[in-house]
Structures are given as structure tokens and as C-alpha cells.
Amino acid sequence: MAFMNTFILLVAIVSIALAAPTLATDFVVGDESVWTLGLNYTAWAEGKQFYVGDKLIFNYKEGAHNVHKVDGAGFRECVAPLTSVALTSGNDVIPLATPGRKWYICGIGKHCADGNMKFLITVLPQMGPSPAPAPSPSTSTSSATYRVTGLQESFGLIIAAFGTFLMSFVV
Numbered sequence: 060m061a062f063m064n065t066f067i068l069l070v071a072i073v074s075i076a077l078a079a080p081t082l083a084t085d086f087v088v089g090d091e092s093v094w095t096l097g098l099n100y101t102a103w104a105e106g107k108q109f110y111v112g113d114k115l116i117f118n119y120k121e122g123a124h125n126v127h128k129v130d131g132a133g134f135r136e137c138v139a140p141l142t143s144v145a146l147t148s149g150n151d152v153i154p155l156a157t158p159g160r161k162w163y164i165c166g167i168g169k170h171c172a173d174g175n176m177k178f179l180i181t182v183l184p185q186m187g188p189s190p191a192p193a194p195s196p197s198t199s200t201s202s203a204t205y206r207v208t209g210l211q212e213s214f215g216l217i218i219a220a221f222g223t224f225l226m227s228f229v230v
């Protein structure tokens with residue numbers, strides 16, 4: 060019986076611990092479309108909220124394009140640093156590990172400069188209201204932030220309630 064109690068307690072704790080990370084979002088760049096020429100990825104990124112723990116997924120025909128993570132200058136000039144290693148698999152997954160600005164370009168030919176294969180995002184910290192200043196803070200941006208935060212909280216509550224439910228079997 061003591062073993063059972065410990066096991067149930069463990070399950071409850073693990074459920075609570077797992078609650079936050081399961082909310083991470085996988086963003087397929089271009090949504091229904093792919094990483095390709097002539098789409099406006101600035102428009103795609105606009106109005107989306109990216110959080111630490113989310114992922115960017117680039118789908119394209121292997122060899123036709125690639126993905127370089129660059130800095131602000133590389134983004135403006137459409138040049139990847141010589142040391143930068145491109146992602147080339149055609150199904151590239153980039154985990155957003157740190158908050159802040161991130162820039163991505165295609166390094167093939169003039170795809171970045173002429174084909175518009177470039178965009179930047181601002182990754183927000185995972186928890187709480189964002190202290191990072193958005194480029195143009197608007198009421199819609201901040202309400203979206205609160206909505207996500209509220210969602211995380213209510214999800215945590217549900218998991219906690221589930222944990223309590225499991226605990227009730229102990230006594």
C-alpha cells in the first residue's frame with residue numbers, strides 16, 4: 060500500500076511538472092505552404108506570439124532551399140556569415156531556446172534578396188507577461204500575451220486538480 064501511495068504521488072507530481080512544456084507550439088513556417096520563393100514570411104510571422112520552447116519547422120524540397128539563422132546585419136544584407144552552417148534537410152526543426160530577436164534567411168542564390176525568403180521573430184520568455192519590448196506594442200499584442208498566460212494557468216489548475224483527484228485514492 061505504501062508503494063501504491065508513493066507511486067500515485069509521483070504520477071501527480073510528474074503531471075504537474077509536465078503541464079507547462081506541453082503547451083509549446085510547433086510553427087510550420089508558411090503554415091499550409093512551405094519554405095519557398097515569393098511568399099511574404101514577414102506577413103506570416105506578423106501577429107504570431109513565439110515563446111521559448113516553441114519550434115519553427117521549415118518544410119521544402121531538399122536542395123531547393125536551406126535555412127540560415129543570421130543576425131540583424133545578415134538579415135538586412137541577405138548574407139549568411141561564413142561560419143554559419145545551413146540547415147538543409149528539407150524538414151528542419153529549430154527549437155526556440157532563448158528569448159529575443161531571431162532572424163532567418165534562405166542562403167541559396169538570391170532567394171533572400173529577390174525571393175523574399177527572410178523573416179524575423181521576437182521570442183518571448185515562457186512564463187508571465189513579457190518584459191521584452193515588442194517592435195510596435197499594441198493592445199492586441201498584450202491581450203494575446205495575457206490570453207496565453209491565462210491558458211497556461213488554467214491548464215496548470217486542471218493538472219493540479221487531476222493530481223488532487225489521484226491523491227484522493229491514497230486515503
Ligand SMILES: *[C@@H]1O[C@H](CO)[C@@H](O)[C@H](O)[C@H]1NC(C)=O
Pocket residue numbers: 099100101102105175
Ligand atoms: C510583406 O508583408 C509586410 C507586412 O504585412 C509588408 O510590410 C511588406 O511590404 C510585404 N513585403 C512585400 C515584398 O510584399
Ligand SMILES: [Cu+2]
Pocket residue numbers: 095096123124125165166167170171176
Ligand atoms: Cu530558397
